[in-house]
Amino acid sequence: MSATLPHELSEISPTNVPKVVSGHLETGSAPERHPRVPLAFHRLAPAEMVARASAYADAIVNRRSVRDFSTESFPLEILDHAIRAASSAPSGAHQQPWTFVVVSEQRVKRRIRDAAEVEERKSWEGRMPPDWVDAIKPLGLSWQKPHLTDAPALIVVFAQPWRMVDSADGSPRRQKHYYVDESVGIAVGLMLSALHLAGLATLTHTPSPMAFLRDILGRPAHERAFVVVPVGYPAFGANVPDLQRKSLNQVRILR
Numbered sequence: 001m002s003a004t005l006p007h008e009l010s011e012i013s014p015t016n017v018p019k020v021v022s023g024h025l026e027t028g029s030a031p032e033r034h035p036r037v038p039l040a041f042h043r044l045a046p047a048e049m050v051a052r053a054s055a056y057a058d059a060i061v062n063r064r065s066v067r068d069f070s071t072e073s074f075p076l077e078i079l080d081h082a083i084r085a086a087s088s089a090p091s092g093a094h095q096q097p098w099t100f101v102v103v104s105e106q107r108v109k110r111r112i113r114d115a116a117e118v119e120e121r122k123s124w125e126g127r128m129p130p131d132w133v134d135a136i137k138p139l140g141l142s143w144q145k146p147h148l149t150d151a152p153a154l155i156v157v158f159a160q161p162w163r164m165v166d167s168a169d170g171s172p173r174r175q176k177h178y179y180v181d182e183s184v185g186i187a188v189g190l191m192l193s194a195l196h197l198a199g200l201a202t203l204t205h206t207p208s209p210m211a212f213l214r215d216i217l218g219r220p221a222h223e224r225a226f227v228v229v230p231v232g233y234p235a236f237g238a239n240v241p242d243l244q245r246k247s248l249n250q251v252r253i254l255r
């Protein structure tokens with residue numbers, strides 16, 4: 001942001017922005033250097049900035065992990081908007097190492113739940129180290145995962161640790177992706193935020209292990225399941241653990 005811009009709007013409409021010459025996303029090499037385009041930036045008055053920051057924080061602190069979902073449907077197009085928001089996340093070397101699979105077919109959700117419960121049951125009945133059991137015990141969880149079939153939709157997020165690109169001689173080769181977990185984690189955070197602000201409940205669910213998701217959803221070898229996010233309305237009377245969050249003073253250090 002240039003310091004010389006006036007306080008009033010200095011907006012460049014996204015429609016005015018010239019298209020960036022795209023590199024090949026799945027195969028092929030990136031361009032030598034991306035052309036530069038003007039930054040689309042909407043400058044706000046300071047009071048408006050503070051008001052927006054405060055309103056966002058007030059709204060997002062009410063997000064909770066919900067484990068009891070209603071089966072009531074909601075407009076599925078909300079998921080596309082949330083995924084669009086997620087997919088705008090910054091990513092290491094702009095490699096965008098993510099795929100979002102929207103599962104709304106009951107039959108597929110059932111397969112995911114059955115496979116997750118097989119794994120979770122093994123974990124709960126001996127595979128989890130005692131420290132892990134102790135850490136999650138206060139949350140009152142179990143190997144049973146009804147949210148995987150009750151929620152009208154699951155968004156299964158896959159991370160891509162690498163992709164295939166064309167070498168100079170045209171032969172395919174693996175290209176490593178950088179900061180994959182950080183990038184996908186930020187994208188999931190944006191998605192959870194978008195869904196919460198749209199009035200939907202979510203759970204960040206990481207069945208362990210979750211390799212079965214790649215098979216059930218027919219994803220390629222270079223994708224690794226990262227998280228399952230059931231989305232929907234909370235069930236009538238749903239409750240959540242009474243958790244205390246760290247205060248601002250506990251998490252923010254001023255120097």
Ligand SMILES: Cc1cc2nc3c(=O)[nH]c(=O)nc-3n(C[C@H](O)[C@H](O)[C@H](O)COP(=O)(O)O)c2cc1C
Nearest residue numbers: 063064065066067139141203204205206207240243
């Ligand atoms: C990476 C990650 C993995 C999680 N995995 C699970 C999970 O497998 N099952 C579950 O019920 N909750 C899971 N959670 C949710 C946490 O338990 C929850 O975020 C935490 O208890 C705080 O509650 P809140 O989200 O309502 O603030 C996970 C959260 C994160 C960030």
